[in-house]
Amino acid sequence: MQELKERILREGKNLGGGILKVDGFINHQVDPALMDACGRRFAELFADVGATKILTAEISGIAPAVMTALHMGLPVVYARKSKPITMPDQVFLTLAPSHTKGRTVELIVSPEYLGPEQRVLIIDDFLASGQTIMGLVRLASAAGASLVGIGALIEKRFEGGRDLLAPLGVPIKALAVISDMRDDKILFED
Numbered sequence: 482m483q484e485l486k487e488r489i490l491r492e493g494k495n496l497g498g499g500i501l502k503v504d505g506f507i508n509h510q511v512d513p514a515l516m517d518a519c520g521r522r523f524a525e526l527f528a529d530v531g532a533t534k535i536l537t538a539e540i541s542g543i544a545p546a547v548m549t550a551l552h553m554g555l556p557v558v559y560a561r562k563s564k565p566i567t568m569p570d571q572v573f574l575t576l577a578p579s580h581t582k583g584r585t586v587e588l589i590v591s592p593e594y595l596g597p598e599q600r601v602l603i604i605d606d607f608l609a610s611g612q613t614i615m616g617l618v619r620l621a622s623a624a625g626a627s628l629v630g631i632g633a634l635i636e637k638r639f640e641g642g643r644d645l646l647a648p649l650g651v652p653i654k655a656l657a658v659i660s661d662m663r664d665d666k667i668l669f670e671d
Contacts, residue, residue, distance in 0.1 A: 482522055482656040485634065486669055488515060495662050499609065499640060507606055507634065508541045513548075519656055520548025523604060523632045526654045527553070530629040532602035534558060534595070536617050538577075538588060542605040545634050549604050558595055560588035560620055569593065573623045577616030588616045590624070597625030608633035608655055611642025618649065635659065638670060 494502040506512040523545070535557045537546035543559050550557040564572060564587075573590045595601070601621045605614055614631055621628050628651050636643065636655030639662070646653055661668040 482519065484515065484518055485657045488512075489635070489657060489659075490667060493667060495665050495667055497665075499637060499662060501607075501635065501637070501659070501662065501667070503606075503635070507544070511544045513544075516544045516548045517551075519545050519634055520550075520552050522656060523549040523654070524552035527602055527630045527632060527652070530602060530652065531600050532629050533598070533600045534602070534626075536560070536590075536595070536601045536603050536621060537605055538562075538613050538617060541607075545606060545632075546604040549602075549632070553602075555602075556594075558590060560590050560617060562586050562588065564589050573620045575616045575619040575623070577613045578610075579613070588613075588620060590620050592624065595621065595624040595626055599624070599626040600629045601626045602630045602632065603628070604632045606634050608636040608642045608646075608653070609640040611640075611645035614642065614646060618646075630654070632656075637662070 492505050535546050535550045538560045539562050546557045568591050575588050576585050579586045603617050630652045633655045636658045658670040660670045
């Protein structure tokens, strides 16, 4: 998606070590017009998968997931990173390493909102190593839900996440695919 690529080039910062800072429009401050355009594009890309629910991870995945859900007419469930007192005692829980946090985080979903009748589309901000998305896949699986697709705003192809997810046999779409971030550059796949 050209608009997203241009924004990454203009405002994103390559911090080295494979870290791309997009805090000014995705991860801390959110540009709603850009997220709306991204959500509309995801809705087009996944129009035929038969999704009934969108699943994402707290917190940076929420904006693109909500906008995708808006354009698809679906609810969004986001995996929490801590269990609130309002959540039932029995939950779906998995662990996933966080590249940007430098530690393992919990991903928790209430069985009230994810079950075997659901056809789940995962939407997240990044596809890098694929570990967070695999955590979401494990949550959907634990709920007995069917996975129908995976979408990410930005894929860092050089980190191998797509290879990890490919055996799942569902469509995997990224709106901006970065092939290289060496030497302070941000290079996109054509």
